[in-house]
Amino acid sequence: MDFCHEVWRCLWPLYLKKFPMNEIQLREYIKGFESLGFPQVLGAIDGCHIEVRPAAEDAVDYYNYKGWYSTVLLALVDARCRFIYINVGSPGRCNDSSIFECSSLKKELVQSTIFKDMSRQISSINVPVVLLGDSAFKFDEHLMKPYPFCVNQSLDKKKFNYVLSKCRRVVENAFGHLKGRFRRVGKGLDNHIANTKIVIKACCVLHNFLNEENDEINEKWIAAQQIEKEAR
Numbered sequence: 519m520d521f522c523h524e525v526w527r528c529l530w531p532l533y534l535k536k537f538p539m540n541e542i543q544l545r546e547y548i549k550g551f552e553s554l555g556f557p558q559v560l561g562a563i564d565g566c567h568i569e570v571r572p573a574a575e576d577a578v579d580y581y582n583y584k585g586w587y588s589t590v591l592l593a594l595v596d597a598r599c600r601f602i603y604i605n606v607g608s609p610g611r612c613n614d615s616s617i618f619e620c621s622s623l624k625k626e627l628v629q630s631t632i633f634k635d636m637s638r639q640i641s642s643i644n645v646p647v648v649l650l651g652d653s654a655f656k657f658d659e660h661l662m663k664p665y666p667f668c669v670n671q672s673l674d675k676k677k678f679n680y681v682l683s684k685c686r687r688v689v690e691n692a693f694g695h696l697k698g699r700f701r702r703v704g705k706g707l708d709n710h711i712a713n714t715k716i717v718i719k720a721c722c723v724l725h726n727f728l729n730e731e732n733d734e735i736n737e738k739w740i741a742a743q744q745i746e747k748e749a750r
Contacts, residue, residue: 519713522720530719533726536602537626544636544647550597551650554685558638561594561602562650562689563661565614566696569706570714572609580711582610589707589714592617593722594649595689600729604722607715615655627660650686696725698739 536543544560551559567588572580580587588610594603608617618624627633633647648662657663664679665671671679697704700721707714 519716522716525720526716526723529723529727533730534601534604534723537622538630539632541632541636544632547596547602548636548647551685554597554688555681556650556685557640558645558647559650559662559685560633560647561596562686563592563594563614563618563655564652564686564689564693565617566591566593566693567610568703568714568718570610570711571706571708572711576609576711579609579611586610589711589718590614590617591693591718591722592621593689593692594623595692597685597688598729599688599692599695600726601692601722604719606718606722613654614651618651618655618661624660633660650682652686692725694740694743695729695735696721697743698735699725699728701739704743 547560548558551557551561567582567584568591570580570587570589572587577587580589582588589606590608590610590612592605592608592614593601596602603623605617605621605623627649637644637646639645646659648660651661651663653664653666655661655663662682664682665675703718703721707717709717
């Protein structure tokens with residue numbers, strides 16, 4: 519625990535603290551997603567369930583829709599699979615959208631003017647900087663999500679959904695890398711529930727550090743993590 523606390527204290531300001539965001543940082547993130555095919559994107563957002571062992575009296579809150587006990591890591595990720603923002607510790611029964619709506623990230627998007635100041639005209643529409651989310655999230659001026667599925671969906675909508683999905687994949691990759699690198703996160707935390715947050719936070723900031731240093735991801739780690747995921 520001492521190690522995790524020190525990792526977070528020392529490395530968080532260097533490798534994860536992104537808000538309040540300046541124009542130079544924001545342009546870097548936008549440029550990354552433009553290279554993937556989607557303009558005006560700060561990052562891709564999603565939630566990841568990490569297995570925990572809650573106390574019996576709290577177990578019902580941590581029981582998720584997948585049928586096991588978890589805590590949620592909600593993360594905003596850039597085009598290089600680095601964490602821009604993390605929200606750690608919500609019980610597994612909480613859904614991603616509700617966590618986001620109550621988060622400091624949502625408050626930052628609403629209160630900060632930089633995301634509107636850097637709006638851009640696209641097909642005569644003034645488009646602010648947005649996040650990319652899946653269909654579980656609430657659509658608003660700060661978050662772009664796919665068109666709802668329908669049988670006779672137009673080609674334009676299918677193309678839009680394909681590009682959004684391709685760009686949003688970076689957040690799923692980041693979770694895969696995190697669980698592959700740090701098997702304690704991938705296999706499940708047996709720590710006391712009060713200590714799970716700092717372990718996850720330390721792993722996230724170390725993930726960013728390793729990413730910055732161009733540390734390679736061993737494909738065997740990812741494959742092992744995927745096998746464990748499917749076994750559940």
